[in-house]
Amino acid sequence: MTFGEVVALYPTDLQIPAGKTTVLIGPSGCGKSTILRLIIGLLQPTNGHVHVAGGGDNLVALRRQMGYVIQDGGLFPHLNARENVLLMPRQLKQDEAAMNRRLTELCNLTHFSMEALERYPVELSGGQRQRVSLMRALALDPDILLLDEPLGALDPMVRASLQRELKEIFANLGKTVVMVTHDMAEAAFLADMIVLLRAGEVVQSGSLDELRDQPAEPYVNEFIDAQRSLVQL
Numbered sequence: 001m002t003f004g005e006v007v008a009l010y011p012t013d014l015q016i017p018a019g020k021t022t023v024l025i026g027p028s029g030c031g032k033s034t035i036l037r038l039i040i041g042l043l044q045p046t047n048g049h050v051h052v053a054g055g056g057d058n059l060v061a062l063r064r065q066m067g068y069v070i071q072d073g074g075l076f077p078h079l080n081a082r083e084n085v086l087l088m089p090r091q092l093k094q095d096e097a098a099m100n101r102r103l104t105e106l107c108n109l110t111h112f113s114m115e116a117l118e119r120y121p122v123e124l125s126g127g128q129r130q131r132v133s134l135m136r137a138l139a140l141d142p143d144i145l146l147l148d149e150p151l152g153a154l155d156p157m158v159r160a161s162l163q164r165e166l167k168e169i170f171a172n173l174g175k176t177v178v179m180v181t182h183d184m185a186e187a188a189f190l191a192d193m194i195v196l197l198r199a200g201e202v203v204q205s206g207s208l209d210e211l212r213d214q215p216a217e218p219y220v221n222e223f224i225d226a227q228r229s230l231v232q233l
Ligand SMILES: Nc1ncnc2c1ncn2[C@@H]1O[C@H](COP(=O)(O)OP(=O)(O)OP(=O)(O)O)[C@@H](O)[C@H]1O
Pocket: 003, 006, 007, 008, 026, 027, 028, 029, 030, 031, 032, 033, 034, 035, 071
């Protein structure tokens, strides 16, 4: 995937397992968000192709099969939480009772208070906004969930509790999840498979144990150690 002179991704061969959680991790600019945009079809690869099992050629249908939380959440500031979550269901003219049922389910799932649904994004805490973004991505009950740093910019306590909640949600829903993070501990906690990238290339993919015990190159150890030394402060 190139943008003019910029190579965002070198030739990349990556298989993402269905029904599991795959975490993309690596330094800023290594191509994590680009991979999500390619999966959902917002970008067409300059060369090669992206194949989604069970997905046809229809881009609109393909997108509806996927829930996507963009980096920074992407909530519309002029819509309240309820309107943000129900954006797609309304677009598809679902009936009001069904939408309200779904809204209640989603609030329970993400531990979001129903009273806060009337609030606008500026009136919500960071953690609440993240929950609204997640509810919006889940509104149509998609098979595939793409999450771009869904817990970025949260304080460590809220982050830890949302990590536990996400893990529970992923386990309960059994969906195919592709999530981006900068945090190896978060990746280790949530991922069935970790994909470590560097400057547009996949360096290694596998479980944390595999990355730690059979590193493909010294960079893998360096990346894990750099994060570990921070934790030991
Ligand atoms: N539309 C675009 N036009 C030009 N360059 C782009 C475009 N989108 C991404 N890039 C470049 O492609 C590379 C990969 O970007 P990408 O957004 O995938 O990084 P990332 O791994 O998500 O980084 P971060 O952790 O900072 O979010 C970067 O060098 C970026 O500047």
